[in-house]
Amino acid sequence: MRLHRLDITAFGPFGGSLTVDFDELSAAGLFLLHGPTGAGKTSILDAVCYALYGSVPGPRQSGQGMTLRSDHAAPATRTEVTLDLTVVGRRLEVTRQPPWQRPKKRGTGTTLDKAQTWLREYDPAARSWKDLSRSHQEIGEEVAQLLGMSREQFCQVVLLPQGDFARFLRADAEARGKLLGRLFDTRRFADVEKHLAERRRATESQVRAGDADLLAEAHRMQQAAGEAMPLDDLAPGEPGLAESVLTAAAAARSTAREQLAVARCRLTAAESAQAAADRSLDDVRERDRLQRRFAEARESAARLAEGDGARQEAQNRLDRSRKAEAVAPALELRESAEAEHRDAVAVEARMRALLPAAHREAGAAGLAAAARRSAEELGDRQQPTAPGIRAAPGDRARVPRPTRASPVPSGGSPW
Structure with missing residues (x-):
């Protein structure tokens, strides 16, 4: 201005x-x-x-x-x-x-x-x-x-009253401060200073609390890291505490990274060795399985060798059974023939019992000859019976006539 x-x-x-x-x-x-x-x-x-x-x-x-x-x-x-x-x-x-x-322009008064x-x-x-x-x-x-500026600010900053200025020149430092505070109304600055002081104390308290937490974390890290993290003896609030802790933490972190790299290399080597051991174990297990199978096979062979006689006997029986199975129909036919033969023998015995005594012991040929003679005699004489042969009534019907298809036992009679 x-x-x-x-x-x-x-x-x-x-x-x-x-x-x-x-x-x-x-x-x-x-x-x-x-x-x-x-x-x-x-x-x-x-x-x-x-x-x-x-x-x-x-x-x-x-x-x-x-x-x-x-x-x-x-x-x-x-x-x-x-x-x-x-x-x-x-x-x-x-x-x-x-x-x-x-x-007033007219009259009296104002x-x-x-x-x-x-x-x-x-x-x-x-x-x-x-x-x-x-x-x-x-x-x-x-x-x-x-x-x-407001009027009050203008009067305090620009228009300094001369009486106050004279007192200001003669006053000591404390009085000057009070006078300047009254002239320039520095109460707001005092309030700001007080507020800043309170903020400073609160901040110092927060810094100390933060330093305490930081030191606690640093001591835990030191316990975990051991000698890899050297830490100076510092108290909360001391200058350089954070820098010292961060420096030690950086050194510990670098050492931890190196140890991690070494541990990873060792882990890789251990994994490779484990893989090789697993392959060797698989080979040993396979060999053991084969050896056990071989032993079991040998035991089975020994047991088979011990039962070879019984097996051979069973094999022979099987062969005989197979051969017998081939002749089973003939055996059945034989049995049937034997049954028919027995029936025929029984019939023959009954029939011979009905013949005259002269012909009972005759063979097939004798009986056949006797039959022809009887037939011839019947035909010539038309007589129902041959001389000397008597048949009871009803016996002719029960006497079967021999046929060529009827089986004749060996040495027997066709009747």
């Missing part, structure tokens, strides 16, 4: 109009306001603050704008402050008039005029001023936004 000109009318101790050209004063870089007490040095600074914020610094601000009017001003002269300044690259002009009791404010901006291209606002609120927000 740079001040160019200040116009004061009926303000403070100045009953008339006063113009302060700050451009001319600051041509040499610095300027000094000096004079006896009550000359109005502070009132010039108050006018600057009033033009910017519509009020003066705290001790002189009573809350009533009428107190800003000079007691030496003429009744018809309006109190007014105009400030020309450049801020954030913009040249502005602020004019403020506090409320005042002016004489009337109240409200406070008025104007804000203008200089246009370099047109080389003229243009009105921006006449609202107290809009102008106050615009100035505060451009300056970046």
